[in-house]
Amino acid sequence: MATPKKNKLEPAEIARETIKRMALQRIAPTPDNYRRIYNEVAELPTLEPLEDALNRALKELPRETAESSKWIGAWEKLLASRNWKALPAMLGAEMQDKVAQARQWPDAIRDLLRAWDAKQTSLTPQRKKETLERVLINFGSDPQLPEKLQAMTKSWSGYAGNSSELIDVGGVAENKAEIMESSELNKPPLPLSPRLAALQENINTLQGMLRQSLRNGLIPRLEGYPELQQEAGEIFALSDKAVKNEDWQLLARQLKTLIGRVELIGIEEQEIKHDLLALLKLLVDNIGELVSDDQWLRGQIAVVQTIISSPLEKALIKDAEKSLKEVIFKQGVLKHSLTEAKNNFKQMVATFIERLGTISDSTGSYHSKVEAYNQKLSSTDDIIQIGALVENLMQDTHEMQTNLLRSQEVLIEQRNKVEATEERIRRLELELTELSEKIRIDQLTGTLNRRGLEEAFTQEIARAQRGETDLSVVLLDIDNFKRLNDTYGHEAGDSALQYLANTVKEAVRPIDVVARFGGEEFVILLPNTKVKEAVGLVTRLQRELTKKIFLHNNERLLITFSAGISLFRMNEEQEVVLHRADQAMYLAKSTGKNRVLTEDDLMRARKNLQSSI
Structure with a gap:
């Protein structure tokens, strides 16, 4: 510890300098101010006055009970009045209270043990325990707790099974005559100790x-x-x-x-x-059989079948409802267009018949006129009459030609209307077909959903059996996906699913099938691929995933997955080959995650486990 630097000034010089500074700084000439300036001049450490230290300590003391508040108030009054003559009396009273309280505790504990062990048929140990707990709750922070305990034990010894002899103070069964006076019953309950107050707060919360x-x-x-x-x-x-x-x-x-x-x-x-x-499900399957030729309605039924065949999820139902509403709207537009096309076609046929009748009438009238002109021409040699007959014939011929041209224009107009309606119908049919395709697609990741996977799996199995080729099945699951969701939110989880799906689709071949199997699981079907080649592809996929940067709110996150691979066997069900891949994937997760294991690794692990047993 460093030794304070000793001031070379003499005390008298320090006193003169102190008075000089107080005068220059216009500081009130009080003892405290003089002491402070004197210490500064003498370069002595400034010590807190005892009175200030006591006041600061009193302010920091807890005032949980009336007794503690009263005690602190008495000391603050003493310090404020500076009546130091009362200090010995206060200290003596405090000492006597502590001594008296210390002497009461052995007697209180001794009486409690004696009363506890005393056998009373009308007062069970459980009743005693409850009474003791309530006394501690009500008077745990009271300096008179030993007296309360002694009064309680006295009430036990005088208890004869008559409940009228007991009173309930703060939930404590006690003898009224031996514990407290009636005036004490009206006192408000004392504050609880911090521990009991916390316990009471927890009880209130529950x-x-x-x-x-x-x-x-x-x-x-x-x-x-x-x-x-x-x-x-x-x-x-x-x-x-x-x-x-x-x-x-x-x-x-x-x-x-x-x-x-x-x-x-x-x-x-x-x-x-x-x-x-x-x-x-039975009703929907039956309707599906009845409308097997209606591809649009069959697509809607497929949505309902997918929902009821898997655990019900609100998001899945909402997506299906949205898709069905869109399909229903398009079908309504298509129905209206079909009705419009039918009406246009009927109108075109009616117009054709009408114009055909008009043409027929015009042609019949024309033929009659031609015959009349022929008869008149054969019965006359007058050149003037012959010219008039020819002129009339040309005029009738022109009128008939005009009627034919008008009928042709009307028929062409009706035909154009029918063709435009047919084009609109074809366009709507194409949109409905695209909507039906959406039913097979997972809307979040753009990969196939469970329904699309089943159809693709059926096709690939048929192709593998027909050509006797290999079909590898990969089941992968994002590692620590729940922690990602809980830490960063479901938006980050959805982005991670899209990120993984896009990376997988970029890495696989056009003939490979990628589908979201559910939650954070994906299935990859690899036609004409052996297990060893599938392991190499998935391993490269893992490296590609770590090379790219997945950002969420400008924070880089590492996305990994564990994968299991199995090989399709002839005449095997989809569920069986998927189950083997799922078991291999589970083994990869349980042995460290971010691994790729096959069904062969799974068999070796089981054999090692059996041999060790």
Whole structure:
């Protein structure tokens, strides 16, 4: 420790310099100010005055009880009045209280142990325990706690099984005559100690959560069951009034009974939902057989079949609803266009018949006129009459030609209308076909969905069996996907799925099939590919994935996956080969993640496990 530098000035010089500085700085000439300036001049360390230190310490003390507030107030009053003559009396009283309290504790503990061990048929140990806990809750921070304990033990020894002899103070069963006077009953309960206050706060929080769960969760859930709903309402009312241990025990019993009955209802509703889904599936399958030639309606039925054949998901149902609404709208437009085309065609035929009749009438009239002109021409030799007959004939011929041209224009116009309607119908049919194709596509990643995978899998299996070629099946799963979702949100999870899907589609061949199998799982079908070649392709895919940068909110994230590979065997079901790939993928995850294992690795691991057992 460094030694303070000794000031070379003499005390008298320091005093003169102190007075000089106080005058120049216009500092009030108080003892405290003089001491402070003197220490600065003498280069002495400034020490906090004792009175200031005591005041600061008193302000930092907790005021949890009335006694502590009273004690702190007495000391603050003493320091403010500077009546130091009262200091010895205060210190003596404090010392006597501490000594008296220290002497009471052995007697209180001794009486408690003696009363606890005393056997009383009308006062069980459980009752004693509850009484002791309530005394500690109400008087745990009270300096008179030893006295309260002694009064409690006296009430136990005088208890004869008559509840009228006991009173309840803060939930504590005590003998009124031996514990406290009647005036003491009206005192407000003393504040709890910090630990007990925290315990009470936790109890209040749990009580509030229970009430909220009953009010917002269970009671509305039982709307179709009035008897159970009424019982839940009674439990809700009881949860608000529960204070004593007996109240909580009764509440627990009633709640346990109610939950048991609700579980039975849940099982029954689950069975009803299963039966309804089975009935709906049967109905949809039957409709699908009836409309097998209608490709648009068949696509809609495929959507419903996909939904009811897999676990129900709100997002999947919403996407299906959106697609079906779009298909229904397009079908409505198409129906209107078909009706319009039919009307146009009918109008064209009617116009054709009408014009044909007009042409027929015109032609008949023309032939009659020609015959009349022929007869007149053969009966006359007058050149003037012959010229008039020729002129009339040319005029009639021109009128007939005009009628023919007009009929031709009307028919051409009607034909153009029919052709335009047919073109609109073909365009709508093409859009409906594209919508039907969307049913096979996962809207998030752009890969095939489960429905599309089933169809592609069926085609590839048929091709492999027909040509006796290899078909490798890859099942990959993003590592730590749940942690990614929980840490960065579902938006980051969706972006990671799209990132992986795009990387896979860029890496595979045009003949390969990529599909989202569900959640964060993808399936890759590799035709004409052996297992060893599939391992090499997936390994390259892993390296390609780590080369690229996946950014979320300008933060680089590492995306990896674990993969399992199996080889299709002749006459094997899709589920069987997928199950082997899934088992290999699970082994890859459980042995470190970011690995590629095959069904052969899975068999070797099982053999090693059996040999070790």
